[in-house]
Amino acid sequence: MRSRNHREAVIAGAATTPLGRLNTGSSLPLMAAAASDALSEAGLDWSKVDGLITCTSRTDGWSNPVEALAHYLSMQPSYLANIDLAGASGVAMVHHAVMAVEHGLAETVVVLGGQDLLTRTSGPRVVEQLAQNGPMHPEFEAGHEALLPTTYALITDMHMRRFGTTRQQLACIARDIRAHASLNPNAFKRELLTLEEILSSPVVSDPLHKLDCSVIADGAAAVVVTSSERASASHEVGILGVGYGTRHAWIGDAEDPTSCGAVESGVAAFRMAGLQPKDIDVLELYDCFTIAVLILLEDLGFCDKGEAGAMVAEQGIGPGSRLPVTTHGGLLSAGHPGVAGGLFHVVEGIHQLHGVAGERQVQGAKTALVHGIGGVMGTHATLLLGSGETHR
Template identity: 40%
Template structure:
């Protein structure tokens, strides 16, 4: 029996949520995950939060604990960009496995779409090394466009193949009543949308959304009486190669190669064993690069696989079955947590209308920065 299990999960609606705040989204997501697990606030002895751009706090976990009347034995907040959610799940598992906590609430949320103003926008705009990148106008899309250009040059990836990824994510979002965007589009629509940073079009880029999501990670022996089927945390891993893209040792190999290998190795599995993957997709090229680096496809094959429909529900490797960051929604650290919640729902058999038949094993992956920091989590149906 595994020592750490997911016992509760919840995600809010996403999109432009009138009146939403960082704390309201944290509260809805956190209390929703506890209700899903059948736990009271008083039963939680561990609390992990991420960060907020719209309401920055030096001690966000303490702020949230006070807000909902929680008095945890352990509390912390982590800020590692898009990889944060998976890292928090990994940390929560370590806490219960080490015996420090019995039930850890992991909660994320931000009103990125309706609440981004002034300094928050500036903070996102100032990506890149202050000496070698910022003075030349580096943006996040431009950095990922650099990766896309290299893949096109080295492995023959085409814009149409990247567009097929975006189309697949939208098809999945259409099946999800909570998704931010549910209007279908075609490869031609992606190709005809305006360039953001060549070769990335508008529809190759993720959304900006309001939303929150949370999970409860419990010690396995504390989960026996809880109402929902537990999901085992089978293996976790991290990988870090650089912070700034100017210092990346490669534009085709990233820390996800190590994080996935470690997570799968600790689970005693290989990529071909996985039934469904929920992988960070800030841009279409992000998903393609990570699928290949992690060993789900050989070099140069993921684009063709996407065009052939292999990433669709019912395909060879269903991917981002909720619609991903590209179409479900992206709200900072909550964007990564949406992937975790979707994996839990798939493994429980609760993904109504988009269920992957017979899903027993899932891999969730998050990355932060410009493919800088990586964390992989393997989950299994108990």
Template identity: 35%
Template structure:
């Protein structure tokens, strides 16, 4: 199979950017990514723009002023998995030899929406009923958290320990929205959002950010070449009454596909960026990604294996809990972090000897399925 390379990547700081419009923020990331890749604007043959809530033709608005005239612009919306889906689609086009150099960007400006939770999709009768019952995403994850505490013999402190770890990592990341460490006591004492999830166990909802990567079919540059070893995107299955809400089936299915494509196993992974929108999610994804056996997620966390310096550091960027979660940008920003990790450019949060990295994004609260979409990518040197 044709090798697909990430030539370079960049992102803006995640946080509040008052007075900066979304296209301007995206352009900052694009220009830095092109410079990082050593690629001129004229070499870009297509643009994939991931965005969730910014309206129509966002990609065209962004590239209009960059001189990328007349090339195809694909606008991608797949909820929180939008950025990862953009990379997936770009890789397909490169494998099909439709292009040889493309740009993938993600952008979101959540501060423009005024805050609050993101509701489930509300364009069918079943989901409308869920939404009216208050089934916003914090409530969905709180149900999983409650079940996890009951079934696994875990405690609220076990959930809170995820936030402590990721905030410690985020304090080392100049691109993160939250750059202060926190204690277990502070996490547990923060305002209750949806029992057992307190405020510091939920990713920030007021955040803007952009990220971009340049992908291509030929090796270039002087840095270590980073390849996209595999890419999987799947959608959710209709749930049955007996389904286990702790199973994270959609992510486990995507992970199996990604591992099989790459010809690697979970034990080969050096570093992970996963979708920790809520603390319980990280624990569930340890198991879904094969990092821990069922029932061993809490033990893996407390062993220190998923912290910097451990066997397989998870979310060295700080994850969504510390870095922030500007929806369309998240999946691309995960790629940027893993690119930097594999090339030894992650500074104080560098995972020593990293050779294979994994990114995972789920997205889309929709009634009757685990999630609407999940994506897993494996990158390697």
């Protein structure tokens, strides 16, 4: 992207910590570690950083997270911002960093997100927090003890009834994303899964089973956005397009729970980039539950409505497939550290385009689509990335 003053912003580096039970006592050291690694990849140091963007941490409870983070990092940035679109925050933070650089508010912005969700929050406490502050209507949903898996189970059941989607098709998503995670040394869960293991895992909220759901973890991710003049040409990744969409605040208000704002966000991003779904080499889709991946494939235009189940079962989305999806292992297997989880998808898209994804590298990847979801399929953000000359 390029602003009216002709300054171009590019992504110069990205990094994550491992995901799992990390026992750091705070999200701050996790984010600092991820930021240092991202700056190292970019060939920059903290003296060059004059912008800082972060998202909400549910475990730390700061009223102004970016202020606390700047203090911890001994920074006095000229540009700073808090962004909270829940799981869509990763895409939104990077987009805001690009705009800050393009409009001269900063020359190098570090985007940071992290949470020690597994270590510092017990299972019952997570449920309580989601009921009090989560994406469920306080009276009509949370007030009747509806939890996050319950809402996605309702969406899954409706998709099954309307389109004939099967449990086995959803299990193919969990299996293939776990196969990607098996190649990621930073992933929390790396053991390969069979369809039988997924289908026989305990029921969480029918028809969703345990392995259809995210794996809670500690972890942090960072992205460095800077001017093209300051970036190393060999590590440049540019934003080709971005789009947002929202259709409801609570799933009970959704006109059609089997479709979502990804339709609008995808159309906007593809229009800005001048691309179509067939031009995308790798997809990094927000995968809080298996049904989310299925619906995103349809609503972003990678297949017709109701056909994603057959597509994932027949051609797969795992390593070596025609369209690899969520190649770091995602929230389902690599780990879900809360609001920051979507930033890991952005980092993976960047690494695929840098060609540094190791065993999980998609050969020849030049374009990536990253998508984040906030709420219960409520808020959507789509980011199209291009490597090298692709974004020029």
